[in-house]
Amino acid sequence: MxxxxxxxxxxxxxxxxxxxxxxxxxxxxxxxxxxxxxxxxxxxxxxxxxxxxxxxxxxxxxxxxxxxxxxxxxxxxxxxxxxxxxxxxxxxxxxxxxxxxxxxxxxxxxxxxxxxxxxxAHSDKYGYITCCPSNLGTSMRASVLLKIPKLSSQPKKLDEICAKYMLQARGLYGEHTESPDGTYDISNKRRLGLTELQAAHEMAEGVAKMIEIEKGL
Missing domain, CATH: 3.30.590.10 (Glutamine synthetase/guanido kinase, catalytic domain)
Incomplete structure (x- = not known):
């Protein structure tokens, strides 16, 4: 442009x-x-x-x-x-x-x-057209800022939870940033192949499970 x-x-x-x-x-x-x-x-x-x-x-x-x-x-x-x-x-x-x-x-x-x-800009096949291919589809990223210091000290376990519940963990100020005090931006990973409401529900359910696991550690 x-x-x-x-x-x-x-x-x-x-x-x-x-x-x-x-x-x-x-x-x-x-x-x-x-x-x-x-x-x-x-x-x-x-x-x-x-x-x-x-x-x-x-x-x-x-x-x-x-x-x-x-x-x-x-x-x-x-x-x-x-x-x-x-x-x-x-x-x-x-x-x-x-x-x-x-x-x-x-x-x-x-x-x-x-x-x-x-x-x-919208395609019947790919959904909303975005700069990054990972955002094609609904193009919606639903996220919460979540403090999970115990899981933060176990990065492998955190990665496993994110993979299981289709979540993405980012740093406090977005991608490629740090997570001070174990605070992460947790969002839905999927944009394509589901509705906006389903994406929001997927994030909410995954975050609830993550909080449950954090409290149990």
């Missing part, structure tokens, strides 16, 4: 986001206009992406950084949209606590609202 294409895409997406209402209504913040201290704080609070993934860098994902990129969020920062991070858009619903149903409901309603102004 050229610099001009990315800027045009940012304009289209930010324009569509302006039409959101209710709990999804918010503001779009271009990275080019963001103060460095504000950017760092958003990153530390797990709201904003960075440009330090070596794989994405080698693929040209950070070309012309930070032009054409930004973040949209509502007032409570429970609904966010990343613009031109890895994919054209990453739509996020998040909140503290374990009310997964509310998080999922907010996400689906937000996607449907955005979909009234934009058309998402």
């Amino acid at each position: 050229s610099k001009t294409d990315r800027i045009k895409l940012e304009q289209v997406i930010s324009g569509a986001l302006k039409g959101l209402t209710g709990e999804h209504a918010g503001t779009y913040y271009p990275l080019t206009d963001m103060k460095e201290e504000d950017r760092k704080q958003l990153v530390e609070d797990h709201f904003l992406f960075k440009n330090d993934d070596p794989v994405l860098r080698d693929a040209g994902g950070y070309r012309d950084w930070p032009v054409g990129r930004g973040i949209f969020h509502n007032n409570s920062k429970t609904f966010l949209v990343w613009v031109c991070e890895e994919d054209h858009m990453r739509i996020i619903s998040m909140q503290q606590g374990g009310d997964l149903a509310s998080v999922y409901k907010r996400l689906i309603e937000g996607i449907n609202a955005i979909g009234k102004s934009m058309k998402f």
Whole structure:
């Protein structure tokens, strides 16, 4: 994608986001206009992406950084949209606590609202078209931040649990990052061959089992 294409895409997406209402209504913040201290704080609070993934860098994902990129969020920062991070858009619903149903409901309603102004790239065979092939299908990653210090000290056992329950364990700040105090980002591994709701259920059931095992150690 050229610099001009990315800027045009940012304009289209930010324009569509302006039409959101209710709990999804918010503001779009271009990275080019963001103060460095504000950017760092958003990153530390797990709201904003960075440009330090070596794989994405080698693929040209950070070309012309930070032009054409930004973040949209509502007032409570429970609904966010990343613009031109890895994919054209990453739509996020998040909140503290374990009310997964509310998080999922907010996400689906937000996607449907955005979909009234934009058309998402979709294939009857592969599902939603994404930059990374591992996200093809539903393209949905449901995750929780989970502190599991005992399992963290037994990486082989943690890997076995993730494989058995179709989970993926990432570092606190995403892929290729550390897990201080045994805190991991645990998500569903599968995106393809199941529905969005099934993916969310798979994650929730696997995490419940992981917590049970952690308590038994």
